[in-house]
Amino acid sequence: KKGVDAVEIADDPMFLGNLRTIADIAASKRLPSTGAKEFAEAGGLIGYGVDFAGTFRRAAYFVDRILKGTKPGDLPVEQATKFELVINRKVAKALDVSIPQQLLLRADRVME
Template structure:
């Protein structure tokens, strides 16, 4: 078992014969873990938490939580996923924002050294809220991201609940407990003789909305009951 994309890539580099089950991984195809979701090939398979279509849902929930927001900043890391996946995700964000009537400000951060400049750009553009796209780097640097969002008084939506556990406002994404349970069935099937290459990579089917009410209070934000009622 390998937890996360980086661990799975390291395991894949270490062996071409021992079966590897990852859970969760970001973009398994774009990262080079598997050749395709339906036919992984090689000795690697598992569960993906990657769902680029959720970018629109996150914007919708953020707009509902902060109804008066006039501009939303979108923080993303170029190179976090394959070029095709990145373009698709950014396009989905643009379409969703247009439907919601909310202008977006795309802000790049290639590494932690870009964070201060990125948040300064958000302030200059007068962004009233923030959505952070999926990235292993953002999860690794979650303490600093969450602190900067609090410092700038930005209600923020994240793709991973780890950032909410660290003090972020809210997240919407795959239910990791469900993914890990399903990964256990993959391990069982491999131990019984099924080849990893014959097990398609499964994508998330259960999602969770996590809200940190302590952070909402610190931001002076009252989350509408219609949003709270959907939280896990």
């Protein structure tokens, strides 16, 4: 089978300003689309990504430590541990895509 069955948008700053346009194009082609959580909020089917608010709060902690004299090299390297799953049911219905109940239950947010 030739063609495209779905679209995955990379979690990259290059796309952040165009999420709505990308979601609209995917919808016009009737393609399920996934990307960062903001992508589902902009009209994509599913979004999954880092909890940026939590990440920025954690960054503030490191800034505070550095301003209080801790050497940056003495601070541990951390990776994000909290990720959010957002499902856009409105888009799923428009595309006639069935989202499994187990996935809906695991979602942090389901947009109607």
